[in-house]
Amino acid sequence: xxxxxxxxxxWAASAAAAxxxxxxxxxxxxxxxxxxxxLVQKAEVxxxxxxxxxxxxxxxxxxxxxxxxxxxxxxRAVDVYMFPCRxxxxxxxxxxxxxxLKDASFDSVWIDxKDASFDxxxxxxxxxxxxxxxxCS
Numbered sequence: 001x002x003x004x005x006x007x008x009x010x011w012a013a014s015a016a017a018a019x020x021x022x023x024x025x026x027x028x029x030x031x032x033x034x035x036x037x038x039l040v041q042k043a044e045v046x047x048x049x050x051x052x053x054x055x056x057x058x059x060x061x062x063x064x065x066x067x068x069x070x071x072x073x074x075x076r077a078v079d080v081y082m083f084p085c086r087x088x089x090x091x092x093x094x095x096x097x098x099x100x101l102k103d104a105s106f107d108s109v110w111i112d113x114k115d116a117s118f119d120x121x122x123x124x125x126x127x128x129x130x131x132x133x134x135x136c137s
Contacts, residue, residue: 030069
């Protein structure tokens with residue numbers, strides 16, 4: 001048994017003991033079908049959220065592969081997230097995202113806001129966050 005397997009098993013046991021479900025946030029590269037199987041079988045991962053758009057506004061080409069592999073491995077809930085890019089319109093970003101995901105199976109789209117400018121109240125009362133939400137609806 002590898003160290004990684006032991007850590008995953010301990011992590012899963014801890015989450016199960018606390019009555020919680022375990023999930024992964026995948027933001028880099030794509031995982032193989034075997035890696036997804038390992039996450040489901042050994043770590044008891046029940047949900048995944050996969051990055052589908054970079055902070056530059058570009059679609060993440062690994063998203064569709066990861067979504068397919070996660071579903072095939074039996075991950076119960078599979079969502080995607082996007083990083084909004086302030087220099088591009090909400091409409092163009094959501095359109096690009098949905099075009100890239102047109103043949104993919106996923107449950108929800110999340111908007112991951114990390115830009116410090118979004119933290120300021122004056123920025124948040126503007127239309128951009130609302131426009132992004134409306135476009136995703």
